Amino acid sequence: MEPQLSWYLALSAVLFTIGAAGVIIKRNVIQMFMCIELMLNAVNLTFIAFSSFFQDVTGQLFVFIVMTVAAAEAAVGLGIIIAIFRNRESLDVDDASILKL
Amino acid sequence: MATILFIVFAGLAIGSAIAMVSQRNPLYSAISLIGVFIALASIYVTLAAPFIAAVQVIVYAGAIMVLVIFVIMLLNVEQEEPRRRRLRFLVPAAIGMAAILIAETAFILYSVQTTPGQMPRGLSDVGLTYSIGEGLFTGYLLPFEITSILLLMAIVGAMSLARRTGFLSANARVVPGTQVLAMDIVNPRAVGDQRPVQTKTSNEAAHLLGVDSIRDREE
Numbered sequence: 124m125e126p127q128l129s130w131y132l133a134l135s136a137v138l139f140t141i142g143a144a145g146v147i148i149k150r151n152v153i154q155m156f157m158c159i160e161l162m163l164n165a166v167n168l169t170f171i172a173f174s175s176f177f178q179d180v181t182g183q184l185f186v187f188i189v190m191t192v193a194a195a196e197a198a199v200g201l202g203i204i205i206a207i208f209r210n211r212e213s214l215d216v217d218d219a220s221i222l223k224l
Numbered sequence: 225m226a227t228i229l230f231i232v233f234a235g236l237a238i239g240s241a242i243a244m245v246s247q248r249n250p251l252y253s254a255i256s257l258i259g260v261f262i263a264l265a266s267i268y269v270t271l272a273a274p275f276i277a278a279v280q281v282i283v284y285a286g287a288i289m290v291l292v293i294f295v296i297m298l299l300n301v302e303q304e305e306p307r308r309r310r311l312r313f314l315v316p317a318a319i320g321m322a323a324i325l326i327a328e329t330a331f332i333l334y335s336v337q338t339t340p341g342q343m344p345r346g347l348s349d350v351g352l353t354y355s356i357g358e359g360l361f362t363g364y365l366l367p368f369e370i371t372s373i374l375l376l377m378a379i380v381g382a383m384s385l386a387r388r389t390g391f392l393s394a395n396a397r398v399v400p401g402t403q404v405l406a407m408d409i410v411n412p413r414a415v416g417d418q419r420p421v422q423t424k425t426s427n428e429a430a431h432l433l434g435v436d437s438i439r440d441r442e443e
Contacts, residue, residue, distance in 0.1 A: 126230045129333050131271070134234045136329035138241055138260070140322050145245040147318035153250045153296055157257050160288065161241055164264055167280075175271040180350050180359045183276050184367075187360065190283050191371045195378030197288045201295045202385035208299050214250075 131172035139165035152204050152214045156197075163193050229270050237263035250296050254289060261285040273351035403429055 138161060145158035167186045174182025204214070211218045240259035247253040261284045268277035349355045360368050404420045423429040 124227055126226055126270075130230060130234075131267075132333055133329075134237065134267075136326065136333070137238055140325045140329070141238070141241040141245055143325055144318050144322040147321065148245065148315060151250055153292065153299075154244075154247075154253050157244065157250075157253055157292065160284075161244065161257065161260060164260065164284070167276075168264060168267065171268050171271050171273050171276060174350065175273060178348055178350050180355050181364075183273055183351060183356055184359050184364050186276050187279065187356065188367055188371055190279060191375060194283060194288060195374050197291055198378045198382040199385065201291060202382040204295060205299070206385050214299065 128172060128176045132169060135165045135168040135172070138162075138168070150215050150217060152207065152216055152219075155216065156200055156204070160193060160197075163189060226270055230267065233263045233266045233270070237267070251293065254293050254296060258285050258289050261289070271351070272348065275351060275353045275356050405429065405432065 142158045142161035142165060145161070146155050149155050149158060167189055170182040170186045170189070174180065174186075207219050208214060213219075237260050240256045240263060244253045244256035244260065247256060261280060265277040265280040265285070268274075268280060403426075404422050421432065423432060
């Protein structure tokens with residue numbers, strides 16, 4: 124039995140759910156950041172699966188752009204994390220719950 | 225054969241993802257996340273997308289995760305503090321929301337039955353590098369250029385965020401010798417706190433103030 128399209132969608136849904144649960148459960152900023160990366164990857168898997176099953180290159184182009192956005196997000200997000208750590212001496216999101224330094 | 229590969233790599237991806245969420249140490253989470261990326265890259269290869277698989281390994285598992293691990297090691301937080309009591313209720317809330325999300329996605333899977341189930345047979349050039357490049361530079365040229373501007377903005381933003389923005393100016397100098405400073409000068413968060421903080425040496429005072437001027441003065 125060949126892999127069906129819905130298998131890939133199910134895998135993507137499971138990964139996205141694990142990432143979303145991690146964002147809610149985790150309190151370390153860096154781990155929350157990594158969970159967001161996992162969610163982006165789950166969406167990428169959906170794009171690739173549809174692109175491959177419909178024989179359309181557009182999905183893979185969008186994955187390319189999503190990866191670029193993820194790289195930009197990593198650069199800016201880690202800069203923000205370093206700025207938070209300098210001001211609070213902590214990576215716990217509960218210590219950064221007010222919008223001022 | 226394809227089914228076996230899918231099951232192996234899907235299991236690896238899900239197991240690594242669960243390990244990532246359940247780890248307390250951010251470094252172990254990062255390594256588990258690299259496992260997820262490698263498994264997903266393998267799945268992309270079985271989906272006839274070799275270019276994206278290579279980019280996944282190079283950009284995600286290479287560049288982005290190296291940056292994350294670099295930041296983890298730079299900040300070097302020893303141990304996670306014990307869990308605070310008032311946040312206990314978030315775990316069942318997260319499990320409930322995850323169940324709702326799974327139910328929604330299961331509904332979508334159920335209603336997506338009209339899509340073609342089988343992978344199309346025969347050779348195709350969809351996942352190859354030249355077809356991706358052709359699409360990127362013809363039909364999708366504008367998103368490509370917008371992406372380059374986004375990267376430029378990310379570079380500028382990351383530099384301005386990570387720059388040392390002390391509350392003292394960059395050319396501030398520390399008076400040599402023993403001194404007494406007010407608490408709200410040493411710690412910008414303690415606004416209005418005038419308790420004295422005594423420092424024994426000017427090096428110590430410079431460290432408290434975040435000014436590394438001692439070396440400059442001696443040179």
